[in-house]
Every structure is written in structure tokens, then in C-alpha cells.
Amino acid sequence: MLHGWRGGEERDVHQEMMRLTLQIVGKTLFDADVERDAQEVGKSLELLLEIGANFRRTIFVPHWLPTPANLRVKREVTQIDKVLYRIIGERRASGGDAGDLFSMLLSAQDQDGSRMTDRQLRDEAITLFLAGHETTASALSWTWWLLAQHPAVEAKLHAELDAVLGDRAPSLDDLPKLAYAGHVITESLRLYPAAWGMARLAVEDHEIAGYPVTKGMGVAMAQWVVHRDPRWYDAPQEFRPQRWEDDLLKRLPRFAYFPFGGGPRQCIGNTFALMEAALILATIARKFRLRLVANHAVVPLASITLRPRRGVHVTLVPRQKKEAAAFVKRQANCPC
Numbered sequence: 001m002l003h004g005w006r007g008g009e010e011r012d013v014h015q016e017m018m019r020l021t022l023q024i025v026g027k028t029l030f031d032a033d034v035e036r037d038a039q040e041v042g043k044s045l046e047l048l049l050e051i052g053a054n055f056r057r058t059i060f061v062p063h064w065l066p067t068p069a070n071l072r073v074k075r076e077v078t079q080i081d082k083v084l085y086r087i088i089g090e091r092r093a094s095g096g097d098a099g100d101l102f103s104m105l106l107s108a109q110d111q112d113g114s115r116m117t118d119r120q121l122r123d124e125a126i127t128l129f130l131a132g133h134e135t136t137a138s139a140l141s142w143t144w145w146l147l148a149q150h151p152a153v154e155a156k157l158h159a160e161l162d163a164v165l166g167d168r169a170p171s172l173d174d175l176p177k178l179a180y181a182g183h184v185i186t187e188s189l190r191l192y193p194a195a196w197g198m199a200r201l202a203v204e205d206h207e208i209a210g211y212p213v214t215k216g217m218g219v220a221m222a223q224w225v226v227h228r229d230p231r232w233y234d235a236p237q238e239f240r241p242q243r244w245e246d247d248l249l250k251r252l253p254r255f256a257y258f259p260f261g262g263g264p265r266q267c268i269g270n271t272f273a274l275m276e277a278a279l280i281l282a283t284i285a286r287k288f289r290l291r292l293v294a295n296h297a298v299v300p301l302a303s304i305t306l307r308p309r310r311g312v313h314v315t316l317v318p319r320q321k322k323e324a325a326a327f328v329k330r331q332a333n334c335p336c
């Protein structure tokens with residue numbers, strides 16, 4: 001991606017992050033040799049997400065009615081099925097291990113020795129594709145938007161990258177040393193959680209904080225609200241990655257911070273997403289500062305994920321290394 005970026009250019013960084021995380025999930029799921037297939041599936045999924053984002057308008061329309069939206073859904077699902085069932089057929093026939101997640105799913109065995117059916121494999125692939133791409137892309141888009149508005153945080157991040165990486169690109173081994181980069185992602189997921197709310201059905205009667213919850217009742221929990229609660233966070237509306245130093249996460253009550261949910265259905269991509277986001281952040285921030293384009297309002301849209309409604313338009317500014325250290329020195333007392 002960076003090979004195509006030029007200083008002075010204007011880009012929608014949300015689109016860029018969507019394309020990038022799609023490529024990454026495509027590579028880990030299907031391996032690179034089916035990159036075109038991954039792109040096709042991704043394109044159809046994006047269209048379905050778009051329709052899903054408007055679901056308030058269509059929720060009462062039965063799926064069998066041939067409305068334009070229903071017909072589009074059917075077309076895209078057929079397209080996805082065509083690609084996925086072909087890959088499943090090919091992989092079953094070859095019997096080889098391509099070193100990707102799909103191969104792992106194909107060889108997975110239940111306790112009784114049974115393996116997944118084609119339909120199960122197809123469902124797992126779609127879930128991972130969907131859950132594993134827009135969430136991480138949105139988290140990164142909000143991070144770029146926040147960094148562009150907080151030059152002291154940005155400079156502190158740059159100073160860390162310069163000190164740890166020098167002139168090389170980051171790798172997995174560098175992550176433990178890129179603590180501030182991790183705090184930037186953690187803080188961005190606090191203020192703009194890609195999963196802004198989730199729900200559970202009560203399996204038995206219960207009481208929560210004096211409120212009766214009866215069996216079958218739906219209970220909604222909103223990360224957006226809890227993550228901004230002054231009971232848990234000082235200056236909760238402010239972007240302060242430094243708050244995560246000294247193990248704040250361990251000191252907080254459970255579920256005061258839950259961008260990846262919790263319990264048995266907690267996000268299985270949690271570690272993968274944090275690793276991916278920190279590496280992307282470091283790789284790009286090492287080379288560029290992203291400046292917000294004037295007159296382009298960035299507005300949150302609480303769709304399936306919390307994403308920027310019309311993207312995040314930025315100008316790419318190649319980075320001067322010396323600037324960061326000097327800036328950080330001047331901002332020694334910043335609570336960022």
C-alpha cells in the first residue's frame with residue numbers, strides 16, 4: 001500500500017484501511033494465491049454491509065419479497081457462495097495444507113472424529129471475513145483521525161518509533177517495545193470502539209443492579225457509554241494514551257473496558273487485531289503524518305460497527321525524523 005502513497009496526496013484513509021485489512025484477512029484465510037477471489041468476496045461483503053447499515057429501513061420487509069435491496073443481497077450471496085464453494089472443492093481435492101486458516105478449518109476434527117461440512121466451512125469463512133476486516137479498519141481510521149488532532153500524542157508516538165525502529169520497518173518482535181503505540185490503539189478503541197454495543201439474551205431470571213431481568217429478555221451493553229464513564233476514567237472524553245501506562249487495564253473493574261466483548265463469545269480475533277493494528281500503525285506512522293483535509297467533517301455512524309460516515313480524508317505528509325524528538329521535549333508535561 002505504502003509503495004503507492006506519495007507526499008502531498010489526498011486520500012480517504014478509511015477506504016485505504018478497509019482495502020488493507022481485507023487483503024490481510026484474505027491472505028491469512030485463503031492465502032495469497034487466491035487474492036483475486038478474496039477481493040471478490042470482500043467486494044460482495046462490503047455491499048452487504050452497506051445494505052446492513054441501512055437495515056433500520058428494511059427490517060420489516062420479508063426476505064422473500066423481490067425488493068431491489070433483497071435482490072441485491074441474493075445476488076451478492078450467490079456470488080460469495082460461488083467463489084467459496086469452488087475454493088472448498090479445490091482444497092478438498094488437493095488435500096494439501098496451504099498454511100492458511102482455511103486449511104486449518106478443513107482439517108479440524110470434532111471429538112467424534114467428524115469434520116466440517118461444506119456449508120459449515122462457508123459460514124466460518126464468511127464470519128471471519130466480516131468480523132475480521134471492517135472492525136480493525138474502523139479502529140485504525142479513528143486512530144488516524146485522533147492522532148491528526150493531537151500533535152503531542154502523534155509526536156510521542158513518532159519518537160517511540162524512531163527510538164525502537166530507527167530506519168527499519170516494524171516486525172512482530174518489536175511489538176513489546178512499542179508500548180506507546182499499543183496505548184494509542186487501546187485508547188482509540190476506548191473512545192471509538194468499533195463494536196459500540198452488543199447484546200445477550202437472559203437464559204434465566206436474574207437481577208442486575210436492582211433491575212429484574214427475566215428469562216428470554218434482551219440485555220444491551222454499550223461500549224460507547226461505559227468507556228466514557230467518569231467513574232472509571234479521568235477526563236473520559238479526552239484522548240490520552242498515557243492513561244494506559246502502569247497497567248490501568250488490570251486496575252479497572254472487569255467490563256469497564258471491553259472493546260472485544262467478554263465471556264465465552266468474546267472476540268476470537270482479539271490478539272490478532274491488536275497485533276495487526278499496532279503493526280499497521282507503526283508501519284505507516286514511521287513514514288507519514290496524516291493531516292485532516294479542511295472542510296471534510298468526520299462523523300461517526302453507529303452502523304454494525306462504528307465507522308466514519310463519509311470516511312476520513314487526509315493529506316499525506318512525509319515525516320521528518322528530527323521534528324518528533326524536539327516536539328516531545330517541548331511537551332514534557334503533556335498528560336498524553
Ligand code: HEM
Nearest residue numbers: 131132135136139194195198259260261265267268269273
Ligand atoms: C479492532 C478489531 C475488532 C473488534 C473491536 C472486535 C470486536 C468483537 C466483539 C465485541 C465481539 C463479540 C460480540 C458479542 O459478544 O456479541 C467479536 C466477536 C468475534 N470476532 Fe471480533 N473484533 C475485532 C477484530 C476481529 C478479527 C481481526 C477477527 C478475525 C480474524 C474477529 C473475529 C471475531 C469472531 C469470529 C467473533 C465471534 C466469536 C463468537 O461468537 O464465538 N474479530 N468481535
